[in-house]
Amino acid sequence: MSELPVRSFLQALQSAGERLKSHGPASQPARDALVALAQAAQVLTTAGPEVVLTLSDGALYFGPKMLPHATVEFNGMIGGMSRMGIDSVTVTRDAHPGDLADLAGVISGTSGDLPVGGTVRLNERPIAESDLDRSPVSGLRKTYSASLDTLRDLGAGGRLDMGQVIGIVEGFIGSSAASSLMMATVRNYDETTYYHSVNVCLLSMTIGNGIGLGDDDLRHLAAGALLHDLGRVLLGEAALSKKGSLTSEDWAQVRLHPQEGAQAILAASGPGQEIAAAIALEHHARMDGDGYPDLMGRTPHPFSRIVAIADAYDAITSRRPHRPARTPLEAMRILGEGAGTAFDPAVVTAFLHLMGEYPPGSMFRIESGEVVVVTGGGQGAPPSGLIVRDREGRTLAEPQPVDLDNQKMVGVVLPEDAGIDPAELLEAVEG
Secondary structure (H helix, E strand, O other): OOOHHHHHHHHHHHHHHHHHHHHOOOOHHHHHHHHHHHHHHHHHOOOOOEEEEEEEOOEEEEOOEEOHHHHHHOHHHHHHHHHOOOOEEEEEOOOOHHHHHHHHHHHHOOOOOOOOOOOEEEOOOOOOHHHOOOOOOOHHHHHHHHHHHHHHHHHOOOOOEHHHHHHHHHHHOOOOHHHHHHHOOOOOOOOHHHHHHHHHHHHHHHHHHHOOOOHHHHHHHHHHHHOOOHHHHHHOOOOOOOOOOOOHHHHHHHOOHHHHHHHHHHOOEOOOHHHHHHHHHHOOOOOOOOOOOOOOOOOOOHHHHHHHHHHHHHHHOOOEOOEOOOOHHHHHHHHHHOEOOOEOHHHHHHHHHHHOOOOOOOEEEEOOOOEEEEEEEEOOEEEEEEEEEOOOOOEEEEEEEEEHHHOOEEEEEOHHHHOOOHHHHHHHHHO
């Protein structure tokens, strides 16, 4: 079963809560978000008269089935609900808008009014713990979630412990390049900086593995990559989530984040802080010296050059308030064009070789009309994938393996346009 209806509902619920908190319940943005939430609830309940979402041990379940991808994508909201004492949400068909608004208010902390209309019910737990599917979750997902929690804690004013950061990112070591690249497609646009930071960590480690770094170097690279935007984490999402182009004042604030991040890392204790601080300071410093901050002719640290490429790739392939997402192939072209000026040409070459002609995690339409997600390839290996949508445009409940070496790609598909997240397929690839 695709997780899309549940993920769409949770995204709408999260967005409605954010609009209620930032704009107030009587505002147009909040009203629009609640309309979208009602529409998502309708789609969610098309399969039956009611749907039960259960929270247990930090995981999310649809009925008895664990939803590993939604668990990672919305782990902040799931954790918040658990801390509120919510362990299940039952949504009935034709859920009342007032009940949905109350649910969004409770989740966002803007209201203590529980849904009373009977169409949204909390903590019924109609499914016993023993009936929940405890299928193994990819270690990548667990480490991804732990990394997000670390960044959220720092964003809330928590203390930075470099030893703890290195201990967490060590969980990424040993993951295959294909799995890491697929996992790095996770997006959450209400917490852009947190998810971007973890994706950059995964991409940087994949590059590091590809060029032959040892485990100690990978740990320090990963820790610095995870913290590369610490200045933005401390700055908050406000300036970064504005619609339209940023003002000159916004840009001035954004351009300070490398220094602020480096200073915060140097003020912490623990192993690898010097390298992590260098990465935070230098990841926007171009090879030709035209970036920021001005390094006064000094060449960026080799790890900073790796993170700069990972940072650019994830940024280009992600939607931003002032521009749409671009495809992995477009991102690779842009990186190639920047080799020698913006980016280290040797690292660009290594990254492009790693990604191959069809990067893992990218989506294409093949000549037969089916849509595929690339799940393997690069480094000279033939590409492999899964068919996720048939030629009639129907999403497959069980994706089908396909040898892409014998297929003709006729079009690139953006995951957001298709409503399919490549990272959702991680267990199918690893299992």
